[in-house]
Amino acid sequence: MAKKPRVALIVGSGSVKCAAALGLWKALDRAGIPIDMLVGCSGGSLYTSTMALGFSLDECISYTKALWNEKVTAEKNWKALLGMVFPKLFKFDHHFGMISDRQMMKNLRQVFGNKTFQDAKIPLTIMTTDFYTGEQVPLTSGSIVDAIRASIAIPFIWGAHQVGDRFLIDGAASDPMPVDIAIKEGAEVILAMGFQAPLPSKVRSVSRYAFHVNGIMTNNLYQSNFAFHNAVHHAEIIPIFPQFDRSIRLFDTDQIPYVIEQGEKAAEEQMPYIQKLLNS
Amino acid sequence: MEISITKGTVDIISVNGSVDALTSPELVKVLNDHIHNGHPNIVVDFEKVEFMSSAGLRAILASVKEARTAGGDFRLAAPQPSIEKVLKMAGFHNIVKIYPTVSEAIASFG
Numbered sequence: 335m336a337k338k339p340r341v342a343l344i345v346g347s348g349s350v351k352c353a354a355a356l357g358l359w360k361a362l363d364r365a366g367i368p369i370d371m372l373v374g375c376s377g378g379s380l381y382t383s384t385m386a387l388g389f390s391l392d393e394c395i396s397y398t399k400a401l402w403n404e405k406v407t408a409e410k411n412w413k414a415l416l417g418m419v420f421p422k423l424f425k426f427d428h429h430f431g432m433i434s435d436r437q438m439m440k441n442l443r444q445v446f447g448n449k450t451f452q453d454a455k456i457p458l459t460i461m462t463t464d465f466y467t468g469e470q471v472p473l474t475s476g477s478i479v480d481a482i483r484a485s486i487a488i489p490f491i492w493g494a495h496q497v498g499d500r501f502l503i504d505g506a507a508s509d510p511m512p513v514d515i516a517i518k519e520g521a522e523v524i525l526a527m528g529f530q531a532p533l534p535s536k537v538r539s540v541s542r543y544a545f546h547v548n549g550i551m552t553n554n555l556y557q558s559n560f561a562f563h564n565a566v567h568h569a570e571i572i573p574i575f576p577q578f579d580r581s582i583r584l585f586d587t588d589q590i591p592y593v594i595e596q597g598e599k600a601a602e603e604q605m606p607y608i609q610k611l612l613n614s
Numbered sequence: 615m616e617i618s619i620t621k622g623t624v625d626i627i628s629v630n631g632s633v634d635a636l637t638s639p640e641l642v643k644v645l646n647d648h649i650h651n652g653h654p655n656i657v658v659d660f661e662k663v664e665f666m667s668s669a670g671l672r673a674i675l676a677s678v679k680e681a682r683t684a685g686g687d688f689r690l691a692a693p694q695p696s697i698e699k700v701l702k703m704a705g706f707h708n709i710v711k712i713y714p715t716v717s718e719a720i721a722s723f724g
Contacts, residue, residue, distance in 0.1 A: 524668075556703075557702075557703055557704070557705050558705065560703050560704050560705075561704045561705040561706075563668075564668040564671045564672065564704050565671070565672060565675065567668055569635065569669075570634070570635045570667055570668055570669055571667065571668035572667050572668075573667070573668075573700055573703065575699060575700075575703070603665075604665070607632060607634055607665060607667070610636065611634070611635060611636065614636060
C-alpha cells in the first residue's frame with residue numbers, strides 16, 4: 335500500500351454489546367490511529383453516530399445509558415397488537431411492532447436533537463432496510479435521529495420508520511455487519527466489529543419468539559455476508575470479535591463497563607498488526 | 615510467519631505466526647507449489663497460527679481450490695479457538711474439512 339490506507343470502522347448489530355466499539359475507539363485513540371469513515375448498523379448505529387459527532391467517551395457511555403434502557407420497551411403498541419387480531423378494524427400495516435416507539439424517539443431526541451449527517455466530523459453511514467423491497471438502504475444524509483430509529487427497528491418489535499418516501503426497518507435485516515459499504519467507498523483497512531445474536535434455549539413469550547427467529551436469520555445472514563466480503567475485498571478486513579464470559583442481554587446497560595473493557599481487549603490483541611499494516 | 619513441511623503418507627504443512635496481508639502471499643506460494651509438485655493432498659497444521667485476517671481467509675480459499683482442481687484436498691488441522699471462530703464466521707466450516715488434531719486430519723484421508 336503506497337499511499338496512506340483509508341481506515342473504516344464498522345460496528346454491526348448487537349444491541350448493548352455494540353458498546354464494545356467504545357473500547358475499540360479508546361484503543362485506536364491511544365495508538366493515534368485515525369478513522370476515515372464510520373459505518374453502523376442497528377445497535378452499532380448508536381455508537382458510530384456518537385463517535386462521528388465527536389462526543390467524548392464519557393459522553394458516549396452516559397448517552398447510552400440514557401438512550402437504551404428497559405423504559406424503551408415498557409409501552410406496548412396496543413393498536414398494532416389489536417391489529418393482529420382485527421387487521422381491517424385497526425388498519426394493520428408496516429407500522430406493526432409490538433412496542434411503541436414513543437419513549438425511544440424521546441430518548442433519541444434528547445441525545446441527538448436536530449443533528450444531521452452533515453454535523454458528523456467523520457463521514458458516517460447508517461444501514462437500514464427497505465421494508466417493502468428488502469433492499470439495503472445506507473443513509474448518509476438527513477436526520478441522525480430518524481436514521482438510528484430506522485436502523486434499530488427490530489422486526490416485530492418496532493414498526494418501520496418513514497425516511498423520505500421509504501419505510502425503513504432494522505439494517506440487520508439486510509446487512510448486519512455492513513463491511514460492503516466500506517469496500518465500495520474504497521477503504522483499504524476495514525476494522526469490523528460484529529456480534530452474533532444470542533439464541534436462548536427456552537422461549538416463553540411472543541416477543542422472545544420473535545427475537546429468537548429474527549436472531550437465527552440475522553446470524554446466518556451475518557455469516558454469509560462476512561464470507562462474501564472477505565472473499566471479494568482487495569485489501570484487509572480485520573475482524574474484532576470481543577469475547578464475553580457472561581450473557582449480555584438486550585438491556586443490560588449495567589454491563590456496559592465490562593462490554594467496553596472486552597472491546598478494548600479485543601482491539602488491543604489486533605493492534606500490533608493494525609499498526610504494522612498502516613506503516614507498511 | 616514460518617512454514618515447515620513434514621513429508622509422510624500425507625504431507626503436513628505447519629504454519630507458525632500470523633496469516634495476514636503481509637504474510638499470506640508467501641503461504642499461498644508454498645502451498646500451491648507443493649500441490650503442483652504432485653502432492654494435491656495436504657494437511658495444513660494451524661496449531662501455531664495466532665492471528666488470521668481476510669487475506670488469510672482468501673489464501674486458504676485459493677489453496678483449497680488449487681488442491682481440489684489438482685484432484686486432492688486441503689484439510690485444516692488444530693486451529694486455535696480464536697482462529698476457529700473467524701473460520702466459522704466466514705462459513706469455512708461448510709466448505710473446508712477442519713479437524714481438531716493433525717492426526718485426525720491425516721487419518722481422514724483413509
